[in-house]
Amino acid sequence: MSAAPVLAPPTGPRPGAAPPRTLTRPRPGGTAAAAVMLTLVALGAWSVIDLGIDLPTVLGSVGNAVAFVQRMLPLDFPPAAELAAMIGQTLAIVLLSTLLAIGLSVPLSLAAARATTRGRLSRGTARTLIVLARAIPDLVLAIVFLRLFGLGPVAGILAMGLHSVGMIGKLYADAIEELDDAPRRAVEALGGTRRQQIWTAIPLALLPQIIATGLHRFDINLRTSVLLGYVGVGGIGLAIADALRALDYQRGMALAVVVLALCIVVELTSGAIRAAILPRTDRRAAETGWADRLLARSTGTPSGPAAPSITPPWTVDRLRRLLSGAMIVLLALASVRAVEIDAGTLLGGILEIPSTLLLFLPPGFGGSASLVFADLLVTVQIALAATLLGALLAVPIGILAARTVVAHRAVHTSARLLIVIIRGIPELILAILFVVITGLGAVAGTLALALGAVGLLSKLIADSLEETDVRVQEAVRTVGASGPQVFLAATLRQAAPAVVAHVMYLLDTNIRAATLLGVVGAGGVGFLLLNAARINQFEVVTAIVLLMLLVVLAVEALALWLRRAVR
Template identity: 65%
Template sequence: MSVLADTPAPAPELPRRPRPPVGTIAAAAVLAGLALAGAWSVWSLGISVSTILGSFDNAIGFFARIFPLDFPPLRQTFSLVFETLAIVFLATLLSVALSIPVSLAAARPTRMGRGSQWTARALIVLARAVPDLVLAIIFLRMFGLGATAGIIAMGIHSVGMIAKLYGDAIEELDDGPRESVESLGGTRAQQIAAAIPQKLMPQLIATALHRFDINLRTSVLLGYVGVGGIGLAIAESLRTLDYQRGMALALIVLVLCIGIELVSGSIRAALMRATGARVTGGTWVDRMLNRGRDTTAGDLSLTPPWSPARIRRFASAAVLVVLTIAALWRVDVSWSALMAGLLDLPKTLALFFPPSSGGSMSDLVEQLLVTVQISLAATFIGAIIAIPIGILAARNAVANSCVHQTFRVIIVIVRGIPELILAIIFIVISGLGEVAGTLALSIGAIGLLSKLIADSLEETDTRVQEAVRATGADQAQVFFSATLRQAAPAFVAHTMYLLDNNIRSATLLGVVGAGGIGFLLLNASRVNQFDVVTMVLILMVAVVLAVEALSMWLRRAVR
C-alpha cells in the first residue's frame, strides 16, 4: 500500500464570513467616537440626574409664578397671530420663489452647465450654513426694525433646505420625458416646463409646508432681535420678568405649532394618496387649465367643463393669491425703505468687513467649543431617548395601534414646543449657561429624531419583512433582522442631520443666555461691532461645513 493511500484527505474548508469593507469599519469607529464625545460632553457640562433633581424646587417656584397665565386681549391676540403667520407665510413664499431657479441650476438634468451647477450648490450650502439670526442682524441694519428684515432673513436661509430638496427631487425623476422634448429640438425652458412641474408639484408643496412649520418656530427667536409678531411680544414680556404674559404667549405659539403641524401633515398625506381624474397631456399649467387629455373622458377638448379637479386647482391658486395680498397688507412692507436699504447695501457690508475678533479671539474659540459641546451632548441625550420612542411610533414595528398612535401624538406635542421657549424655561429653572441650552436642545432633538426614525422604519421594504416572517420568525426577529437593518443607514443620516441642526440651534439659543457663542454674537451686534459678527459667522460656517463633510462621508460609507 502506498504512503499516499494512507494519507487522510484534507478536511473541506468552511466558507469564510466576508469581512466588512474598510469604509464601514471606519464609519463605525467615527460613530463610536462621536458617541463617546457626546457622553464626555454631558459629563463635562455637569449634566446629571442630580443636577436636574436639584433644580426641582426652582421648577416648582417658576410654575407658581406663571399662573394664572395672563393672555392679552382677544383682539391683540388675533393681531399678533395674524402678524406672525403673515411674516412666516411671506418668508416661505419668498424661499420657494428663490429655490426653484436655484434648484433647476443645481440639478444635473436641468443645469445650464457644470459651472452653474457648482455655483448653485455652493449657494445652497452657504444659505444653510449662515444662521437666519445673522441674516436678520444684517437686514435689520439695512431695513430697520420690523417684519421686512425677518421675512428676507428666513426666506434666504430657507433656500438652503428647500433648494437642496427640490434639486435632489429633480435628479430622482425619470428623465425620459425631458429627453424626449430635447430630442424634438425643444429649448431648455420648454424641456423644464413640459417634464418637471407636474411631477415635482407634490414635492414642492410638501416641502414648502414643512418649511413653513420650521419658520414658524424661527420667527419666535427673531423677535429677540426686533422682528415683529409673537416673538417680539414674548421678548418684551420676559425682559420685564412678566412670566405670566410671556408664558401665555408661549402657549399660543405651542398651539399654533401643533395646529400647523397637523394641518400640513394632513395636506402632505392627501397629496400622496390623491387619486381621481388626471390630465396626462401638457404642462402643469395645462393641467390647471384642464387642457389636454383627461384620463376619465378619453377625448380632447379645447373648452372642457369645470370639473371638481379643475375647480380645486383654480381655488388653490386663488387662495394663494389672496393669502399673499392679505399677508403683505398685514406686515405693511415699506417698499421705499426696502429700496433704500438695497441701495445702501455696499455701505452696510463695509461695516462687516474686514472680520475682526475685537481682541478676544480666545473667548470666541472657547465659546465656539462650548457650542459644539452643547450640540454633542444634546444629540447624545436626544438620540438615547428618541430611538425607543421612534420605534414605538412606527406602525410596522408595533402591532398595537394604540401604542404607536399614542407615541405619534407625543412626538407631535414635543415637536410643537419651540426650543427657544424650552431654553427660557430651563434658564429660569437652572440658571444661565450651558445646562439650560443642552436640556432645551435635548427635548427638541427627541421630537425631531423620533419622528425621522419612525418615518424611516415605516418606509422600509415590507417584502423583505414578509420573507423573513415566512421562515417562522417572530415579530422581534423580523424587526431586528429585516426592518431595523434596512433603516440603519437612515438612522445614521438622521443623527448627523440632528447634530448639524443642533450646532446652529445652540448658537441661536445663546442669544437668550443658554450658553455658547450666540451670546457673544448678540452682544457684538448690540454694540455695533459688526466685524466681530462676521468673525463669529466665519467660525460657525467652518464648523458647520466640517460636520456637513463628515455627514456626507458617513452616508456614503454606511449605504
C-alpha cells in the same frame, strides 16, 4: 396594567420599498464607520460630564421648576383683538418669508440641477449660492437686515426667506435630478423648445416636492420667528421677548402656549393640505368623472384620451391647482398689507447694502479671540451632549411610534401624539424654561435641545422603520425567529443607514441651534454673537460666523462619508 407592545404581523411589501438585502453581505468601510460613531458617542458622553449635566443637578432644579410654575400661573392672555393682531402679523411674516424662499429656490434649483442646466459654471454658481444661504444663520441675516431696514417685519421676512433657500433650493434641485426624464423627451419629440420642455415636464412632476417642502419650511419658519423676536422682528416673538425681559412670566408663558398651539395646528393640518391640492395618483385619476366631462364640454376639450399636445388639458385637478394658486396669491397680498411694508424704507435699505456689508469686513476678534474659541467649544459640546441625550430618548419613542413594528394601535398612536406635541414646542421656549429653572449656562441649552430632539428624531426614526421592506422580515420569521429577533436582525438592520443619517442631521441641526439659543443665555457662542452686533463689533460677528461655517461643513462632510460607509 396595560398590555405590552407586540410586533406587528407582515403586511406585504411597501410601495417603492428597496429589494430584500442579503443580511450577511459585508459593508465596505463598516468598521471605520463604527469606530467614528463610537468616537462621537464618547465625545457626547464626555460633553455631558464636562458640562455638569447629571441626575443630582436635574433633581436639584425641581424646586426652581415648582416656583416658576407658581409665578407663571394663572396665565395672562392679552385681549382677543390684540392677540389676533399678533397671530396675524406672525403668520404673515412666516408666509411671506416662505413664499419668498420658494420663489427664489425654484429658479436656483433649475440652474443647479444637471437635468435642466448644461453649463458647469451655472450649476456651480447656483449650488454655491444655495450652500451660502444655508450656512449663514438666519439670526445673523436678521441683524444685517435690521440695520438696513430698521425694527419690524421686513428684516424677519428677508432673513428667514433667504436662509430657507439653503434647504428648499437643495431639496428642489435633488428632486429635479431624480425625476423621470421621459416626459421632457416626449415634449422634445413633439418639437417643443428647451423652455417648453422644462416648463411642461418639470413643474407638475415637482409639485409634490414643492408643496411638501414648503409646508415643512413654513413650520420651521414659524418657530424661527419666535427667536427673531428677540432681536426686534415683530409678531408674537417680540411680545414674548418683551414680557420675559420684564419678568412677566404670566404673559410670556401665555404667549408661549399660543405659539405651541399654532405649531401643533400647522403640523396636523399640513397633511390635509397636501392631500387637498396635490394631483391624484391612484387609478381613479385615469377615470373621467362628471366634473371632468362638464369641464371638457364647457371648454370644448374632448373628454376621452387626449391627443398629443404640449399644452396640458383643462381637468379638475388643473382647475383645483389654479384655484389653490389664486388663494395663495390672495393670502400673500393680505400678508403684505398686514405687515405694512413701506416701499420707501425698502428701497432706502437696498441702496445701503454695499456700505452696510463693508462694516462686516474684514473679520476680526476685537481682542476676544480666546473667549470666542472657548464659547465655540462649549457650543460644540452642547450639540454633542444634546444629540446623545436626545437619541437615547428618541430611539425608543420612535420604535413605539412605528406602525409596522408595534401592532398595538393605542401604543403607536400615543407615541405619535407625544411626538407631535414635543415638535410643537419651539426650542427657544424650551431654552427659556430651562434657563429659568436651571440658571444661565450650557445646562439649559443642552436640556432644551435634547428634549427638542425627541420631536425631530423620533419622527424620522419611526418613518424609516415603517419604510423597511417587510419581505426581509418575513424571511427571518420563517426560519423561526422571535419578534425581537426579527426586529433586530431585519427591521433595524435595514433602517440602520437611515438612522445614522438622521442622527448626523440632528447633530448638524443642534450645532446651529446651540449657537442661536445663546441669545437667551443658554450657553455657547450665541451670546457673544448677539452682544457683538449690539455694540457694533460687526467684524466679530463675521469671525464667529466663519468659525461656525467651518464646524458645520466638517460635520456635513463627516455625515456624508458615514452615509456612504454604512449603506
